[in-house]
Amino acid sequence: MRLDKFIADGNSLRLIERTREYARHFFEREGTHGFSHVERVFNLCMHIGKEEGADLEVLALAALLHDVARPLESAGRVEDHALEGARIARQYLRSLGYGEDKIEAVAHAIEAHRFSRGPEPKTLEAKILSDADKLDAIGAIGVARVFMYSGEHGRDIEASLRHFEEKILRLKDLMYTETARRIAEERHAFTVQFIERIRREIEGEI
Template identity: 90%
Template sequence: MKLDEFITNKESLRLIERTREYARHFFEREGTHGFSHVERVLNLCMHIGREEGADLEVLALAALLHDIARPLESSGRVEDHAVEGARIARQYLRSLGYAEDKIEEVAHAIEAHRFSRGPEPRTLEAKILSDADKLDAIGAIGIARVFMYSGEHGRDIEASLRHFEEKILRLKDLMYTETARRMAEERHRFTEEFIERIRREIEGEI
């Protein structure tokens, strides 16, 4: 995706590209929450944000920075990557002289992006980031990510299917924006079809 299709201001584009490179260095390896996930969330945010009339600069910065502390959480160095990510984002954006009100909008979106814990997103940009993060767990990409995670953690197919039923299939009903709800319906349907197919194959029916 070319960002200049969504953001035409050259200064904004330079800031976002600089932030992309800053965010990238936090991820030493790929995986279910690697930098490719960040890039997909950014793409989703731009598409949803344009439809919903969001501040695309704030949204792009929040998307790029939303998981920068995930590796720290995974290694046990911090308890909550959203809280730590917001702290790092504030520090980084202040070092660039970014406007304080915009910094707080970015930080809030990062703090509120996790669907499983608070705070509740207050702004449109925070709601879109949360929606985009959830959308990346549904559909073809979501299926791939579930099995990537299973491979990383030695989880078998049955355990993976339980994860779909306990978490993934509930996500479509947790979207905040109308655009994300439409996207989630299609991805959810694809996921249900996959689960039905794999269960039939497990039973030897196909």
């Protein structure tokens, strides 16, 4: 995406691109929570943030850094990737001399991005990051990610469909912003259609 359509300031653009490369090195392989997920969440954040009037620099940094500790959690080296990711973000941004108020805004958004546990997002930027992270689990991308995860963990189709019903289909009602709610409605409808279709095919309907 053309980032300069969202952020005009050259210093901000350079900071964001530097942070993109910093974040990328935490991901040794792709998968359901690889760097491609980070890029999609980033893109959603920019579009939603522009619509909602967010601080796009803070939002961009939080989006790029929100899952840097996910590989550590997957490896069992940390318990909560959101809290560890916020710690890493603070350390990184302080090393660049970034403003302390903005560092805390970025860190809070990272700490609060998980819908399944606290803390509750308190700022607009934190709410948008949480929304974008959830949106990446709905729609065509969400369907692809569920089955990628199933392939990675040996889960069959029926178990995958239960995951849709227990988690994915509930995400539509957990959005904070109006823009995310609009996007979620469309993605949710696609997901429902997919589930209905695959169930008909499982039954052998023609």
